[in-house]
Amino acid sequence: MAMSCLALACRTNNPALDPKERSVVTDSIRYMTSSLIHDLSIHGPVAWLNYFEESPDFFMVSDGQLAFKDYQSGKTFIESILVKNIVTIHLQLNQLRIDPLTSDLASIGAGFHEELTDTTGKIILADGYLTGLVKQTKPGWKFRNLQWSLHKSN
Helix, strand or coil, rough: HHHHHHHHCCCCCCCCCHHHHHHHHHHHHHHHHHHHHHHHHHHHHHHHCEEEECCCCEEEEEEEEEEECHHHHHHHHHHHHHHEEEEEEEEEEEEEEEEEEEECEEEEEEEEEEEEEECCCCCEEEEEEEEEEEEEEEEEEEEEEEEEEEEECC
């Protein structure tokens, strides 16, 4: 009896995606990441706000520290601090991994190289790995959460 209850409790209401559905989700997230990279290079750091889920459920972690506890804290930081210090962002992703979980939710991971140009013209380089959960919303795919880890220099 206990095994039957456990089996029923673990059963998902979302059936596995078929290969065509997985492909649609994967392709649309690849398009989202390409758009993000383009928008960051054109509009600078404020472009991030178009890719964060506008929800108290959103959060971002950087190197093990909570950077944004929700969308509003991220928006406040970007609009009041980041845009005043960083002029351009050039982001490159490599070995992008997309794991469609449902038709509207997926896990992603990728190596990244980032070149930030500050207001004095100084270029700051960063390399690392990011992971996140992306969610399909009415306006498109958005990061529900995001985690950045920098490679440590030797």
